[in-house]
Amino acid sequence: MNKAKRWINPAIQSLQAYHVPAAKGLIKLDAMENPFPWPDKLIRQWLAEIRSVPVNRYPDPGATSLSDKLRSIMQVPADLSIMVGNGSDEIIQILALALAQPDRIYLSVEPGFVMYRQVCLAVNTRYVAVPLNGDNFSLDHATIIGAIQQYQPALVFIASPNNPTGNLFDEEILLDIIRNAPGPVIIDEAYHAFSGKTLLGYVNQFDNLLILRTLSKSGLAGLRLGYLIGKSCWLDELEKIRLPYNINSLSQQTGNFILRHYKLLEDQVRKICLERDYMYEELSAIEGIRTWPSRANFILFRATSRNADELFNDLVQRGILIKNLHKTHPLLENCLRVTIGTEKENRIFLDTIRSLAQIPIS
Numbered sequence: 173m174n175k176a177k178r179w180i181n182p183a184i185q186s187l188q189a190y191h192v193p194a195a196k197g198l199i200k201l202d203a204m205e206n207p208f209p210w211p212d213k214l215i216r217q218w219l220a221e222i223r224s225v226p227v228n229r230y231p232d233p234g235a236t237s238l239s240d241k242l243r244s245i246m247q248v249p250a251d252l253s254i255m256v257g258n259g260s261d262e263i264i265q266i267l268a269l270a271l272a273q274p275d276r277i278y279l280s281v282e283p284g285f286v287m288y289r290q291v292c293l294a295v296n297t298r299y300v301a302v303p304l305n306g307d308n309f310s311l312d313h314a315t316i317i318g319a320i321q322q323y324q325p326a327l328v329f330i331a332s333p334n335n336p337t338g339n340l341f342d343e344e345i346l347l348d349i350i351r352n353a354p355g356p357v358i359i360d361e362a363y364h365a366f367s368g369k370t371l372l373g374y375v376n377q378f379d380n381l382l383i384l385r386t387l388s389k390s391g392l393a394g395l396r397l398g399y400l401i402g403k404s405c406w407l408d409e410l411e412k413i414r415l416p417y418n419i420n421s422l423s424q425q426t427g428n429f430i431l432r433h434y435k436l437l438e439d440q441v442r443k444i445c446l447e448r449d450y451m452y453e454e455l456s457a458i459e460g461i462r463t464w465p466s467r468a469n470f471i472l473f474r475a476t477s478r479n480a481d482e483l484f485n486d487l488v489q490r491g492i493l494i495k496n497l498h499k500t501h502p503l504l505e506n507c508l509r510v511t512i513g514t515e516k517e518n519r520i521f522l523d524t525i526r527s528l529a530q531i532p533i534s
């Protein structure tokens with residue numbers, strides 16, 4: 173037995189590293205990125221600001237200027253606290269660490285965002301996944317409330333709109349989950365910019381509701397900026413395990429800069445939503461494809477005439493990378509997920525999948 177096998181936490185040894193496929197040279201529609209670059213003029217203004225960032229110094233440990241800007245743009249009520257993370261993934265990890273104790277259970281729904289499970293298992297807690305309804309991926313009220321009562325989870329994660337299914341969950345059921353959960357419920361609004369829906373207005377009514385968001389999907393995936401909003405009794409504790417310089421100076425300055433030009437991202441998001449609705453119509457009309465409605469910047473669909481692995485590979489052969497979800501969950505048999513790209517990328521994708529959805533090409 174090598175020493176790594178002997179000493180690395182067995183819970184971590186049994187995990188699989190998160191796999192990111194190579195995308196070089198491909199039309200990249202796999203990762204919910206905003207496909208639009210910034211205009212040249214904005215890039216010049218940004219570079220002028222970045223010039224003066226003192227990278228020989230540590231960043232502002234609390235990212236105060238960026239947090240304040242986020243507060244005002246996102247209309248965070250003044251009595252709530254906000255914490256910025258190196259992507260919302262880091263905040264998921266902070267939450268998982270902060271609540272971890274032997275015998276505790278963390279709960280989410282499946283098919284859902286894979287990182288909840290990954291992070292929960294890494295901190296040695298038990299992870300329970302409650303299945304969504306098979307036909308439309310909605311929450312089943314009795315099933316989820318029953319699971320919460322049975323397992324008494326220390327932490328509940330629910331993404332709405334959900335990834336990879338794209339649907340928003342029923343607000344009444346979410347509120348009932350919050351009422352029934354003994355511990356904190358994290359509503360992950362990673363796709364809030366596209367859905368326009370939020371539970372932020374409810375945070376003050378509960379002692380266990382926290383809202384998680386990210387700037388990744390609306391345009392800043394490369395910066396790694398996520399944020400958590402909640403009552404200070406929660407965030408003051410979480411602050412103790414956030415690493416002091418988790419947001420680097422360039423991300424702080426850039427985040428601050430683009431939030432002062434937030435209208436650009438809003439306009440891009442609006443365009444993406446229009447394209448999403450167009451893509452949904454077009455995809456739905458293709459024989460051999462079944463789609464589900466989306467409130468996010470991607471569309472889940474099923475290949476009904478072909479094996480999804482083969483269809484996925486055929487798309488890669490033709491220069492298009494999407495996400496293959498086949499075999500990731502029983503409810504996602506032969507399912508794939510396409511991120512909304514530029515108008516041109518979307519047309520190429522549609523033309524290509526029209527030619528592939530039915531006839532297996534050898």
Ligand SMILES: *Cc1c(COP(=O)(O)O)cnc(C)c1O
Nearest residue numbers: 259260261331335362386388398
């Ligand atoms: C993409 C995504 C995240 C992670 O976003 P980052 O801020 O880029 O780490 C979190 N939750 C959900 C549901 C996501 O889809």
